[in-house]
Amino acid sequence: xxxxxxxxxxxxxxxxxxxxxxxxxxxxxxxxxxxxxxxxxxxxxxxxxxxxxxxxxxxxxxxxxxxxxxxxxxxxxxxxxxxxxxxxxxxxxxxxxxxxxxxxxxxxxxxxxxxxxxxxxxxxxxxxxxxxxxxxxxxxxxxxxxxxxxxxxxxxxxxxxxxxxxxxxxxxxxxxxxxxxxxxxxx
Numbered sequence: 028x029x030x031x032x033x034x035x036x037x038x039x040x041x042x043x044x045x046x047x048x049x050x051x052x053x054x055x056x057x058x059x060x061x062x063x064x065x066x067x068x069x070x071x072x073x074x075x076x077x078x079x080x081x082x083x084x085x086x087x088x089x090x091x092x093x094x095x096x097x098x099x100x101x102x103x104x105x106x107x108x109x110x111x112x113x114x115x116x117x118x119x120x121x122x123x124x125x126x127x128x129x130x131x132x133x134x135x136x137x138x139x140x141x142x143x144x145x146x147x148x149x150x151x152x153x154x155x156x157x158x159x160x161x162x163x164x165x166x167x168x169x170x171x172x173x174x175x176x177x178x179x180x181x182x183x184x185x186x187x188x189x190x191x192x193x194x195x196x197x198x199x200x201x202x203x204x205x206x207x208x209x210x211x212x213x214x
Contacts, residue, residue, distance in 0.1 A: 081183040088176035095169040
């Protein structure tokens with residue numbers, strides 16, 4: 028049986044104290060990394076929620092674009108109908124003018140009809156002007172909505188890339204933490 032000297036005992040306890048201090052430092056680092064992982068996880072959750080919100084906004088913008096396309100098509104149909112009415116009125120005016128020349132006896136009656144037709148034509152032109160103005164405004168709104176949708180899509184793509192980058196970082200941090208946690212559990 029060998030007797031352990033005092034120096035050997037001191038060295039042994041010094042090594043033990045150094046090991047405890049090193050394990051304490053590693054545990055502190057692990058706690059800091061765990062907090063970072065939790066913050067990254069919360070940020071990732073927030074980014075995913077924001078991405079979901081952006082996807083919903085894109086869907087809403089697409090619905091608005093589809094609705095506006097439908098309105099534009101409807102307005103184009105109305106413009107075509109108004110043009111047809113205008114053409115019909117124009118033909119009526121020509122016929123009426125011919126009749127005025129040929130039927131001087133009924134001039135006053137035909138003149139009243141002509142005035143009514145002119146009024147209807149002017150009303151139709153006014154309506155066409157208003158519909159075309161509305162069509163132009165709607166087209167501008169559609170273009171703005173499409174631009175806004177594209178902007179939101181770009182933002183969503185950027186956020187998805189950032190989320191993928193954060194996931195990769197999280198995976199790397201977790202890979203680093205797993206061996207340190209195993210060492211901490213052994214100690």
